Amino acid sequence: MTRTTGSTTLDAQTTTTLPGAEVLLRALVEQGVEVIFGYPGGAVLPIYDALFKQNHIRHILVRHEQAAVHAAEAYARSTGKVGVVLVTSGPGATNAVTGLLDAMMDSIPLVCLSGQVPTPLIGNDAFQEADTTGITRPVTKYNYLVRRPEDLAPAVHEAFAIARSGRPGPVLIDLPKNITVGDAPYVEAHAVTPRTTRMGSQPDRAAIARAVAAMKAGKRPLFYTGGGVINSGPQASAALRRLVDLTGFPVTSTLMGLGAFPGTDQRFLGMLGMHGTYEANLATYDCDVLIALGSRFDDRVTGRLDAFSPSSFKIHVDIDPSQINKIVHVDEGIVGDVGQIIDLMIEEWEKQPAYAHKSDLAAWWAQIESWRALDCLRFGQNKAPDAVIKPQQAIQRIYELARQTGRDTYVSTEVGQHQMWAAQFFRFDAPNHWLTSGGLGTMGYGLPAAVGAQIAHPDALVMDIAGEASTLMNIQELGTIAQYRLPVKIFIINNHYMGMVRQWQELLHGSRYSESYSDALPDFVKLAESFHATGLRATRLDELDATIQKALEHNGPVLVDICVAEGENCFPMIPSGAAHNQMILGPEQEAGSATISKEGQMLV
Amino acid sequence: MQVEVSGSAVISLLVDNESGALARIVELFSGRGYNIQSLTVAPVDEHSQTSRVNIVTTGTQSSIWQVKTQLERLVPVSRVVNLTAEGPYVAREMALVKVVSSGEPRTEALRIAQAFRARAVDTTASSFVFELTGSTDKLDSFIELMRPLGLVEVSRTGVASICRGPQTIQNF
Known part of the structure; x- marks a missing residue:
């Protein structure tokens, strides 16, 4: 335990000593941080007090720590900067775990600051104590428990270097309350040699x-x-x-x-x-x-x-x-x-x-x-005005109508069928505009991600393509959207099912839809209104375009409940355990797909 | 695909002597399903800032290569060398072996200990504690021989290893 961070050169003459929380914020400012997504609590009160007294960093108050991490991920993904999260000890930190793993799997640069009980209480099962570095070790690229004031500033500088270098990822800094309250020396970034410099070699x-x-x-x-x-x-x-x-x-x-x-x-x-x-x-x-x-x-x-x-x-x-x-x-x-x-x-x-x-x-x-020429994404939409909307139709029209606006557009998704359809139908012409949970597949990612993207790009069109089940996992972020008047457009592709679960149950489990029906759903229009947003609904084909248009034209937050066909499956699909030439195609293409072997179908 | 043969490998690491460094290494092995046969760790530089970790693991060549590259990703790890792959090396461990017996088995235990150049570091009328240093194989066979002669307890250090010749872990 002789060294906790990269080597520093401390010059006694030029050392400034400040309360730890101020050292922390100063280091964040030096690292170029403009926005923090967070939620206060007992162990981080000194940091929140220091935040209150400054104007360099904007704090965005989320409604759940998991959402803070997803918002920071989208902020990072859409700007190329490091996203920053601030959570309290114990439950604050454990709530952040899913987000940290999500960032780890998708290589998103983040720095998560977590409060911790004072060092003398660590290990005593103190109120809101968690072994945060222990819990987050496998879900971060690296983490710190700052035990000594002189390690604070170097840890922050090194954390940013680690988060953004090589394959990016999340880094957590656990900050005991006595470290943020007590005085600590400030060390500038240039005086810290991060250990990332050990890595890296010349291309072969x-x-x-x-x-x-x-x-x-x-x-x-x-x-x-x-x-x-x-x-x-x-x-x-x-x-x-x-x-x-x-x-x-x-x-x-x-x-x-x-x-x-x-x-x-x-x-x-x-x-x-x-x-x-x-x-x-x-x-x-x-x-x-x-x-x-x-x-x-x-x-x-x-x-x-x-x-x-x-x-x-x-x-x-x-x-x-x-x-x-x-x-x-x-x-x-x-x-x-x-x-x-x-x-x-x-x-x-x-x-x-x-x-x-x-x-x-x-x-x-x-x-x-x-x-x-097979046109594998083609789907059969009944064109009658009162026809049930196919989910593919909804997503394709959202894409086309959003594109017609000519606006800089960021798209987040939740996880499941709607995510795959969005990936299939949206054509992105620029990087950093597509925000989705790939590796971890975290339901509830899209709504807070839209928050993060809209904070980063206040003038852009930010849309969350959502499923009714996923979006309920972080629906509380409608509060954040209301507080900061974020004009996010949330399109819920509502098929009353956890669609991807339903699809697998149909294909692999004899259509036994065990617990995948979205029962007792809220009235999403009223839900939106109760969160000071506009709620819209489309239930028939002839309402679809106008509803999407209306949402896109509105200058505030909109939640659109698009009621779609319940039993639609996402194709093409390579069933698990099958090869790439053994795709299952949609009903529209099946007749023309000679290369799909019976064997491939049986692998389902 | 050719079938790969599984074998054991000695991996030596230099790591920053910081809190949690060993946990990162051990969790990497358990989290990714790699196997640890033995593990030793101790500070090795004059200021106790760097520790050397020696791990004996088993796996196919490609899985051991994976272990190495995964270890290299860890921030506190500054050096990873697969000694088994890099050439001749020395690997030694120490065992303390307690034998409780009397009469003929006791005499026989002492005789075998002498043959193995084990030292009796504790002796009572009914017991010996032998200290033995050597390769894992040598320790294994000594312990096997002691088993019928009143062996009651074994404590082993795990393998410490170093490459032969003037080369060091720093300049592979």
């Missing part, structure tokens, strides 16, 4: 050259891009576009990577994986070179592992060395920042002999277009 140029040579030899190539491209920054997305322009190769993306490459570009095949498009999944299965950029071969992407892209030469670029060969054995692993590696790939592509398989690539594109 030879490996990049070999990878590009393999790309040049490819006749059926495919880029498989992920959230790493977004995390690497907008310049990485720009570099990806240049690389695709240069090569002419098709692109598919993971859920987390949507927006890195323009969704409206012809070379974009849509998302791959369990609810990916027909063309993206078949291209993944049949390609001969697979270039994974900042993606991690998640099980929702790979499906059955031994049948994942069976005949391809696999290149994997990732900033985290532990991801390479973790799930899928790759032929060329390259460790480094994906944006930087793409730049080097471009350099190498131009240096090496010209691509010699243009006609093969054209044939590959013809093949892809024939798959695309």
Whole structure:
């Protein structure tokens, strides 16, 4: 216990001593923090008192600590900055755990400040005491318990460095009350050498050259891009576009990577994986070179592992060395920042002999277009005015009508069918505009995420595409939305079911809908009104567009209850344990899908 | 896919001597389903700022490689070396072995202890405590031999390891 943070050089002459809470805030300001999402409590009162006395940092009061973390995640995801959370000890900290794991799984940079009982009481089962560092160790990239005043400022500076460096993630700092009350020396960021400097190495140029040579030899190539491209920054997305322009190769993306490459570009095949498009999944299965950029071969992407892209030469670029060969054995692993590696790939592509398989690539594109012709996302909407709205119709129209506004648009989702439909139907042309819980799949993510995005982008259109079940998990955030007059648009795709659970029960459990019916739902319109928002409802097809329009035109918060068909399933679907060429298609496509084997269907 | 053979590996780490560092390492193993056969830890630098951790683990080559890269992600971990993969190394552990017996088994225990160069560090009329240092195999066989001769208690340190030659863990 001799050292708790990165090495510091303390100069006695220039050391300023302040109350710990002020040291904390000063360090946050030095780190560029403008917004904190939090909830007060006994152990963090000194910090809240210091917040009260300053004007540099804005505090957003949420209604539940989990929501504070999701809001900070969306803030971080949509700005590229580190999100900051402030919660009290005990239940405040434990409520934050789900959010921290969500950020860990999706590589979102966060710093979570938690209160703690005074150091002399630690271990005594004091009021609102929790072993917060113990509880959060597996859900954070790193965490601190600040036991000595001199460790406070260095811990904050190092925490920010850790959160944003390498593969980003959440860092928690547990702050005993006597540390924030008592005096502590202030140390400036430049005087702290974070331990992140130990990591990081130069990109392996030879490996990049070999990878590009393999790309040049490819006749059926495919880029498989992920959230790493977004995390690497907008310049990485720009570099990806240049690389695709240069090569002419098709692109598919993971859920987390949507927006890195323009969704409206012809070379974009849509998302791959369990609810990916027909063309993206078949291209993944049949390609001969697979270039994974900042993606991690998640099980929702790979499906059955031994049948994942069976005949391809696999290149994997990732900033985290532990991801390479973790799930899928790759032929060329390259460790480094994906944006930087793409730049080097471009350099190498131009240096090496010209691509010699243009006609093969054209044939590959013809093949892809024939798959695309199936139009796998097409659904059958009865066009009668009083027809029941299909959930796909609702989401497609929200997308189209929002796009017509021409506004900068951020979209968050909850988790389930509506999330997958949103991923399928929304076409994102820019990174950082799609906010969803990918790795952890946290129901209740979308509403607080919309709060965080709207705080970060007050003039933008922020929408939460929600399910009626998910959104109830953090519905209390309507209070936050009201307090800060956030003009968030919440579209509840209300099918009276936990739709994805219902879908799996239909396909895998003999249609026994065990506990998946959303019984005793509130009247969402009245619920919205009670939270000082506008509530709207659409129940028939002819009400849909007008209702969406009305919501989009309103300049305050709107909650729209879109009552949709109850039994709709999300297709295409790769059932768990099946390969990419064993998709289940929707009723509209089934007749035309010769490649779907009976065996694949039986795997359901 | 070729079938990979499972084997054991000695992994040595240098870690910041801070609260929770060992917990991070141990939780990484349990959380990801890796196996720890033995673990030793002690400060090794003059200011007690750095500890060395030696872990004996088992797994396929690729899973041990995974263990190594996962360990490298931990902030307080500054160095991870798979000694088994990097070349010749020395691995030793110590055991304290208590034998309670009399008559012929007691004499036999003492005789075997001498053959193994174990030291009797505590002796009473009815018991011995033997101290023995050596490879894991050597300790295993000593303990097996003592079993019928009144073995009642064993305390082992786990493996400490270091690579052979002038190289150090710092310059792999």
